[in-house]
Amino acid sequence: MIGNERDTALAEAIALREAGRAEEARARLVPLVEQHPGDAQIAYQAAWAHDVLGLEREAVPFYEWALIGDGLAAEDRLGAFLGLGSTYRAFGAHDKAVAILRRGLAEFPDDAGLTTFLAMALYNAGDAKTAVESLLRVIATTSTDPQVAPYRKAIELYATDLDATHA
Structure with missing residues (x-):
């Protein structure tokens, strides 16, 4: 053709x-x-x-x-990483999902969608701490909610180490 x-x-x-x-x-x-x-x-x-x-x-x-x-194209490549990672996660191939989503983030490091799907896959793979920290980073960087904005700096701080105490 x-x-x-x-x-x-x-x-x-x-x-x-x-x-x-x-x-x-x-x-x-x-x-x-x-x-x-x-x-x-x-x-x-x-x-x-x-x-x-x-x-x-x-x-x-x-x-x-x-x-x-x-x-x-870059936009479609991003979509392919998201689609494949999400699909692997959906049918229980959590390690494959984590690997492909991390590969996607290596190419698109600031993509909140990839980070969010990676957080879900990490949770399913048993790494809830890293998953929550990732989601906190997404919330801190993307939220326009006026109830979240005043706490952005604190959320970013805790996203670096959720178990840390800050006095």
């Missing part, structure tokens, strides 16, 4: 998913992945279509291919 045909087929599949016709999108995307095995963008869209349909386990290889393939 020539570049323009590929682009048209991909755009049509994305439009179908966005229109709520995820099964039709999936039916178009799976053959596209086969025709373009190294195309990260197609693999990512196939993963997304599977996820929308509740086919999380089937989405995993597409997410993995998206992360090792070429041509994925």
